[in-house]
Amino acid sequence: MKDSFFLLVFGTDSGGMILTCAVMVVILVSCPDDIWTLPAPSRVFVDSVNMKHILRWRPPRTACNTTVLFSVQYQGEFELLVKNDSWMDAFDCQQIPSAHCDLTFEMGSDSDYDMRVRAQCGSEISDWKKLDSPFNRRNTQLTVPEMTVKTAGDTLQVLMKEFPLSAAVSVTVWKKDEQQKSVYSVTAEQPTLLIEALQEGTVYCVTSQLMLHSGGRSNSTRPHCVLVTGPEAAAWRTPTTVTVTVIVMLGLLFAVFWSVVHCRLGSCKNFFKKEEQPQAIGLDFPVIPMLEPTQYEEFCELKPQVLNSDSV
Incomplete structure (x- = not known):
């Protein structure tokens, strides 16, 4: 059977060659x-x-x-x-x-x-x-936005990490014990949201959601709740004041200690040199020495001499 197939395909005459070419064309057309x-x-x-x-x-x-x-x-x-x-x-x-x-x-x-x-x-x-x-x-698949919530006095700060320019973030804020909510919009050009003049001693909760202009929305973040302490109890004021005071006092003590150690007796006199009083200009008064009490009495007993005009 194998020999017959070989003869059928290749043949021995010109007809066999034509058949062979036809079979090759069929194979080329049908192959992938x-x-x-x-x-x-x-x-x-x-x-x-x-x-x-x-x-x-x-x-x-x-x-x-x-x-x-x-x-x-x-x-x-x-x-x-x-x-x-x-x-x-x-x-x-x-x-x-x-x-x-x-x-x-x-x-x-x-x-x-x-x-x-x-x-x-x-x-x-x-x-x-x-x-x-x-x-x-x-x-497109929208993921939950990354959000950071901080407080400074009576101000709530919500910072959103990088998100697409063609999208916005919807931020929802409410008091923990109340149902009324406020909704804000954050864009990629201004990713920080500041909410001021909040009630002191109140816990506020925040959630966010990525939102496309075409209407697509991501899932919301979990509520992030923080305590608003108030402007007079800002967390940074007390440690900052204490730190500045300590630095100033240490600087003053160091200056005094350095002066005591490095200021010698001779060199310190140069800083406290007494200036001589200037003499009166155009006046030449005689200097009268101090007299003892006995010399003073003898001086007073001396009679003044009157000069006559003839003796001049």
């Missing part, structure tokens, strides 16, 4: 494309969290002598309708060795986006592999 070309990537999907969209795929299994490179294209509503069903190259994802591509910047609207990727090994290029279905950024 990936037998003769580079296989395309597989399992293409979008990993989108908090409005950051990463296209991922599985590299093809191939015995490539060089590094397999990948190129990514995308097509949105604008490319589909305005640019006649054209595809745009992802700027940072052309012939890259990694199996992922950040398309956050390219998805600038809430329309549906289609994406595709192909592999290249040397001069061999695979077919494009598309997403199973278009992706819309409104379907």
Whole structure:
């Protein structure tokens, strides 16, 4: 039977050659494309969290002598309708060795986006592999925002960590013993919320929730409750005052101690040198010495001499 099949395929005359060519054509047409070309990537999907969209795929299994490179294209509503069903190259994802591509910047609207990727090994290029279905950024997965709550006097400070520019954080504040709640909005440009003039000695609770402008919301954080102490009992005032006072007193004591140790007798006189009194200008009074009591009496008994005008 084996010999008969061989004769049927190859034959011995020109008719057999024609049959052989026909069989080869049938085989080439019916065989999968990936037998003769580079296989395309597989399992293409979008990993989108908090409005950051990463296209991922599985590299093809191939015995490539060089590094397999990948190129990514995308097509949105604008490319589909305005640019006649054209595809745009992802700027940072052309012939890259990694199996992922950040398309956050390219998805600038809430329309549906289609994406595709192909592999290249040397001069061999695979077919494009598309997403199973278009992706819309409104379907991004939103995580619970990270929040820090502090108090300073009668002010409540709520600090939100980094979150997308296209989203906002809804902050809810209420007194622990009351049901009335106040809702505030925090943007990425101003991630800190200050609530002033709160009631002293009251416990306030805070929760937050990430919210998209298109309406998507994340789960809420657990309530974070803090005690508002009041402006006169701010926690930083007492330790700060004590610290400054101690530093000043230590500085003064050190200055006095240094002066006592390093100021010698001769050198200290230079700091306390007594200035001589200046003499009266233009006057020359005789200096009268101090007299003893007996000399004073003798001095008083002396009669003054009167000079005549003739003796002058």
